[in-house]
Amino acid sequence: MSPRRAIAATLAAAAAVATLPWLTSDFALSLALTCVMYAGLTVSWSMFSGVTNYLSLATAAFFGIGAYVTAWGLGTLPYALLVPTGGLVAAAFAALFGAAVLHLRGAYFAVITFGLGELVRHAITYFEKTYAHTVGRVIVDVPGSTAVFLTVLAVSAAAVVTALAVRASRFGLALAGIGSDEARAETLGVGARRTKVAGFALSAFFAGALGAAMAVRWTYIEPNSVFNPFIGFQTVLISMVGGAATIAGPLAASVVFSLLTEFLRLQFPYLFLMLLGALLIALVLYLPGGLASLAPAVRAWLARRAAGDARG
Amino acid sequence: MKTMTSLARAAAAAVLAAAGATAAFAQEPVKIGYAIARTGPWAAGAQVTQEPNYILWAEQVNAAGGLNVKGTKRKVELVALDDRSETETVVRSYEKLMGTDKVDLILPPWGTGANFAILPLVQKYGYPLLAPTATGRKLLELKNPYFFALLQQPDTMMNALAEYLTARSVKTVAFIYVDELFGLEQAGALERSLNARGIKIVEKKSYPLGVKDLQPVLNDIKAKNPDAFVALSYPPDTFLITGQSKAIGFNPKVFYTAVGTAFPVFRDKFGPTAEGVMGLGTWNPKSGPAAKAYFDAHVKRWNKEPDRWASAHAWAGLQILEQAVAKVGLDRKALRDYIAANEFDTIIGKIRFKNGENVSTPGVVSQWSGGEFEVVWPPDRATGPALFPKQPWK
Numbered sequence: 001m002s003p004r005r006a007i008a009a010t011l012a013a014a015a016a017v018a019t020l021p022w023l024t025s026d027f028a029l030s031l032a033l034t035c036v037m038y039a040g041l042t043v044s045w046s047m048f049s050g051v052t053n054y055l056s057l058a059t060a061a062f063f064g065i066g067a068y069v070t071a072w073g074l075g076t077l078p079y080a081l082l083v084p085t086g087g088l089v090a091a092a093f094a095a096l097f098g099a100a101v102l103h104l105r106g107a108y109f110a111v112i113t114f115g116l117g118e119l120v121r122h123a124i125t126y127f128e129k130t131y132a133h134t135v136g137r138v139i140v141d142v143p144g145s146t147a148v149f150l151t152v153l154a155v156s157a158a159a160v161v162t163a164l165a166v167r168a169s170r171f172g173l174a175l176a177g178i179g180s181d182e183a184r185a186e187t188l189g190v191g192a193r194r195t196k197v198a199g200f201a202l203s204a205f206f207a208g209a210l211g212a213a214m215a216v217r218w219t220y221i222e223p224n225s226v227f228n229p230f231i232g233f234q235t236v237l238i239s240m241v242g243g244a245a246t247i248a249g250p251l252a253a254s255v256v257f258s259l260l261t262e263f264l265r266l267q268f269p270y271l272f273l274m275l276l277g278a279l280l281i282a283l284v285l286y287l288p289g290g291l292a293s294l295a296p297a298v299r300a301w302l303a304r305r306a307a308g309d310a311r312g
Numbered sequence: 313m314k315t316m317t318s319l320a321r322a323a324a325a326a327v328l329a330a331a332g333a334t335a336a337f338a339q340e341p342v343k344i345g346y347a348i349a350r351t352g353p354w355a356a357g358a359q360v361t362q363e364p365n366y367i368l369w370a371e372q373v374n375a376a377g378g379l380n381v382k383g384t385k386r387k388v389e390l391v392a393l394d395d396r397s398e399t400e401t402v403v404r405s406y407e408k409l410m411g412t413d414k415v416d417l418i419l420p421p422w423g424t425g426a427n428f429a430i431l432p433l434v435q436k437y438g439y440p441l442l443a444p445t446a447t448g449r450k451l452l453e454l455k456n457p458y459f460f461a462l463l464q465q466p467d468t469m470m471n472a473l474a475e476y477l478t479a480r481s482v483k484t485v486a487f488i489y490v491d492e493l494f495g496l497e498q499a500g501a502l503e504r505s506l507n508a509r510g511i512k513i514v515e516k517k518s519y520p521l522g523v524k525d526l527q528p529v530l531n532d533i534k535a536k537n538p539d540a541f542v543a544l545s546y547p548p549d550t551f552l553i554t555g556q557s558k559a560i561g562f563n564p565k566v567f568y569t570a571v572g573t574a575f576p577v578f579r580d581k582f583g584p585t586a587e588g589v590m591g592l593g594t595w596n597p598k599s600g601p602a603a604k605a606y607f608d609a610h611v612k613r614w615n616k617e618p619d620r621w622a623s624a625h626a627w628a629g630l631q632i633l634e635q636a637v638a639k640v641g642l643d644r645k646a647l648r649d650y651i652a653a654n655e656f657d658t659i660i661g662k663i664r665f666k667n668g669e670n671v672s673t674p675g676v677v678s679q680w681s682g683g684e685f686e687v688v689w690p691p692d693r694a695t696g697p698a699l700f701p702k703q704p705w706k
Contacts, residue, residue, distance in 0.1 A: 026411035030404040122520055125491050129518065136425075136493045138450055142432070218399045220428035220450075222493065224521060225399050265401075266408075269394050273351055 003168040007161050014157035021146040033149050035258040037210055040156030041231070042239040042250035044206035047163045048199040049236075050244030051172070052179040054105070058097075058113035060232035061120045062090040062204040064223070066211025068124060071137040071221035079143050083151055083212045090208020091201040093120075098200040102193065114229070121227035128223075136222035143216060151213045159206040163247050166202070175199050241283055243292025253291055341389035342379050342642065344370070345415035347405035348422055352397025356547070358422035360575060360619055361445055365626040366390060366419055368613050379634065382641035391415055395426065402426045403433065410437040416642050417633065424448055424493060427459075434458045440636075440648045442629035444622050448497050452669055458648055459668050460632075462625040464675055466494075467501040469592060472675025473542070473568065474505035476689040480700050482539040482566060486515035488529060488553075489544035498544040498570065514538050523549055527556045540566035547572030550591075551581065558585055558705040565701035566590060574621035574678065574685055586680040588702035593620045593678025593685050595660050598695040602659045620678060620685040628658035 020032050041059060049056045066086030073082045101112050128135050143151075166172040174195045177185035186192045215221055242253025260279075264272035287293060346366065349358040370388045378385035391413060395402045402421050409415050410433060418434070420427055420443040427446035431454060434441045440458050447463045477485065485506055489495035495518065506513055514536045517529055530553070533541060541564045543553045550572035557567065572578060573591025582589075597607040606627055610618045618624070633647075635656050640646040655664040655672070663672045677689035679698055686696030 025407075027404065027408040028412075030407050034400065034404070125520060129491055129496070133496075134493075135491055135496055136450075138428070138454065140454070214400070217403055218425075218429045219431055219454075220425055222425060224492070225425050228398065230398065262404075265394060265396070269350065269392065272394070 003164050006164050010157060010160045010164065014153055018150060018153055021149055026145060029145060029149055031259070031262055033145075033152055034262070035255045036149070036153050036156050037214060038235065038238055038254035038258055039251050040152065040159045040206055040210050041235045042242065042254050043156070043163050043247060044159040044203045045235050046239045046242075046244045046247065046250050047159070047166060048175070048203035050239060050246075050250075051167075051175045052196065052199065054102070054196065054200075055110045055236065056113045056200070056203075057110055057229075057232045057236065058094070058116045058204070059207050059235045060227055060229050061113075061117040062094060062207035063211035063214075063231055064117070064124075064227035065090045065093060065120060066208035066213075067215035067221055067226040068211075069208070070212045070215040071139060074139050074216065075141065079147070079151070079216065083155065083209050086212025087155075087205040087209030090211070091205040094204030095197055095201040098197040099193075102196045102200065114232070117227050117229055117232060121223045124227075125223045136220055138220055139216055140219075142219075145217075148213065148216060152210060155206060155209045155213055160247065160251065162202070162206075167247065171195065171198070237280070241280070241290055243290025246290075246292040248295070249290050249292030256291070339378075339384060339386040341387040342381065342417070342637075343389050343391055343413070343415040344417045344419060345391040345393075345406075345409035345413060346419035346421065347393040347395040347402055347409070349397045350394040354395075354397040354422050354426070357445065360577075361622045362420075362422050362626050363392070364610070364614050365618070365623060365630065366392075368610060369627070369630045371613070372609065373634070380638040382638065395421055399425060399429050402429050406430045406433050410434075410439055417637075417644075417647075420444070420446070420629075424451065427451065431456045431459055438644050438648070440633075440644060440651055442632055442651070444625035444629050448493050450493065450497075452667065455667065457652070457668075460629075460651060460665050460670070461668055462629050462663070462670050462673075463622060464594070464673055465669060466497040467505070468673075468675040470498060470501035470505050470675070472689055473502065473677050474509055474511065475675075476677045476698075477506075477511060477540055477566065478509050479689075480566070480698075482511060484512045484514045484536075484538045485540045485542060486533045486536060486538040487513070487542040487544065488515075488517045488519060488526070488533075490523075490546050490549060491518045491520050492546070494546070494571070495544045502542060502544070519549070521546065523552070525556075526553055527560060530556055530560055530562055534560060534562040538564055540564055540568070542566075542568045544570045545572070546570075547575065550578070554578075554582060554585070554589060561705070563702060563704055567702050568677075571621075573680075575619045576617040579680060579683060579685070584706040587706060588679065588681070588699045590677055590679040590688075591685075592676075593687060594622075594673065594676045595624045596620050596678075596685055596687060596695055598684070599687065599693070600659070600661075606659050624660050628656075628660050628663060631658045632656045632663065 021029055045059055069086035069089050070082050097116060104112060125135055174190045177190050178192055178195060182192055238253045238257045239250045241257060243249030261276060264275050268275060348363050349355040370390050373379050373388050378387045391409060393405045395405055409418055418439045420441050422445050424446045427443045428451060435456050435458050442460045442462060444462045446461055447465060449465060451461060487502060489499035515533050519526060545553055550569040553569055568590040570592050573589060574593045579586045595603050597604045607618065632651060636647050636650045640650045652665055655662050660673055663670055674690055676687055676693060678685045679688045681696055681699055687693050688698035
């Protein structure tokens with residue numbers, strides 16, 4: 001699919017999903033919200049980490065920063081403005097942090113990005129305690145669930161569109177070049193440092209905006225609940241399951257994984273983590289390229305069938 | 313999604329059919345829903361203080377023929393979900409319980425944050441929420457008409473502690489607290505209470521949640537030699553502080569740690585070392601015959617003791633709900649009004665709410681003594697004499 005057609009398809013799909021608040025119950029809507037949130041988180045994560053092989057565990061940190069922007073700003077600024085602000089603050093932070101650590105690779109980079117979550121969590125705790133004399137903020141006068149859903153959907157759709165546009169651009173090629181051989185990309189004239197920092201910040205923007213958009217659902221914002229490392233791990237996991245080098249893979253995996261987790265949680269309350277774990281092990285063993293690696297096989301099978309039909 | 317709900321419906325229908333076969337003329341069961349942590353970091357607290365009580369209560373009620381709904385006995389069916397210690401999952405689960413399943417009543421999740429998160433929902437759907445593990449003035453300031461906090465508020469507990477210290481002529485106090493809503497509110501309340509009584513604070517320090525070593529802080533405090541030491545701590549730190557204080561030989565006349573001290577596992581882990589350690593508590597099996605009956609039933613069902621603080625509040629919440637349903641049935645608005653306006657008999661004594669706050673249960677100071685977490689203050693609730701000054705660590 002050409003990028004232009006893919007973008008059009010994304011927008012059409014988003015418009016269709018946007019009708020959900022008027023069609024479903026509160027519960028189904030919040031389940032859809034979880035799917036859409038992870039779609040945004042995983043696609044924006046893969047946009048940088050999937051392509052460059054810089055495995056970042058910082059999603060939870062950016063998400064939490066966005067949530068805190070809402071916690072601080074709601075009441076003075078409108079929600080619609082706080083969401084992009086949360087994204088910008090997270091992106092600015094990612095740019096600063098990225099400039100300092102993006103020379104590290106592999107496990108070192110992963111570990112330091114995980115540490116970033118802890119750093120931000122403790123920094124905010126200290127800041128709040130010292131200057132605001134509280135830890136944790138109560139948010140009242142929040143927008144309704146429809147507004148939250150549509151906002152999260154808009155951010156996630158923007159993430160997918162951005163990912164598609166990036167992939168087709170020079171910038172996207174430079175990121176891919178860094179992923180396959182950073183030294184060679186540099187000799188070919190790619191400003192690796194600049195490209196990586198920009199990619200990292202761009203991906204952080206969406207995590208921050210999603211954190212800012214989701215925060216209003218929890219009434220009470222405290223460092224320990226919004227800097228939940230689980231969100232970071234889950235993002236990486238879903239992206240891997242889907243196929244981190246693609247866009248459609250994480251997108252599909254977000255929906256499948258969120259629905260499956262919820263189904264198992266509701267039907268097998270004591271077993272679901274074990275079932276989920278077994279499933280993940282099986283996936284990693286037998287489908288290392290993720291769900292997306294099934295796509296060529298399915299396409300080939302369809303083609304064979306079509307050919308068979310033509311012959312028959 | 314569609315196949316999922318129809319699957320669930322089919323399963324539910326099968327269960328109902330089986331139940332219907334055995335009790336052909338029985339009433340529809342009363343569905344009571346809740347989400348609570350069975351996995352993740354909240355599970356430790358939730359599975360000591362809350363869910364065992366829900367299950368025990370439902371079993372007792374059903375064994376007695378069912379829940380009295382305004383004169384008609386109906387069986388209780390618990391609809392329980394695991395919230396995975398995640399706020400968003402708590403919200404989604406209660407949306408399902410109240411919005412989709414339309415259960416008759418709900419029971420609260422574990423912890424202040426989780427209760428905070430569902431407050432807008434309980435008001436929207438109109439379900440009374442009697443919370444045993446949510447504490448903080450900030451919760452009450454929201455003035456949610458459906459929210460009832462069973463636990464004593466920080467100022468109530470800290471005033472009781474300050475009164476006890478005054479009664480023992482304690483002159484100097486050092487305290488530390490965990491950097492979290494709980495620690496900050498308790499520390500603020502303690503400081504005000506001590507200042508009002510002219511007790512000198514020789515040191516106050518906070519520490520981050522999840523701290524792994526507090527020995528340097530404890531050494532500093534030991535050097536200042538305060539009469540009393542108070543740690544407004546969470547369970548892992550409560551164990552850490554007790555262990556490290558013993559290790560450095562810091563043994564003030566009053567040694568107080570907060571959450572977790574009331575857990576039976578504190579006594580089981582420390583053995584004789586626990587002797588004389590004070591903490592947040594409210595009751596024990598000696599508090600009265602109802603408390604004793606509850607304690608025995610809990611031990612019989614679970615082979616473990618309930619904790620001596622919020623377990624009893626969880627049970628009291630269930631008792632209040634039971635009494636209110638017997639009186640006004642399952643009309644939730646009427647239930648709310650009845651709970652807000654009346655006084656109830658519970659295992660921790662009479663309870664009445666004012667603006668959602670339990671204003672009847674006084675602040676309490678408890679102390680491990682001879683294997684029991686004795687209530688030592690206030691005098692009219694005491695189940696044993698206080699050990700003062702604390703004996704050397706054993």
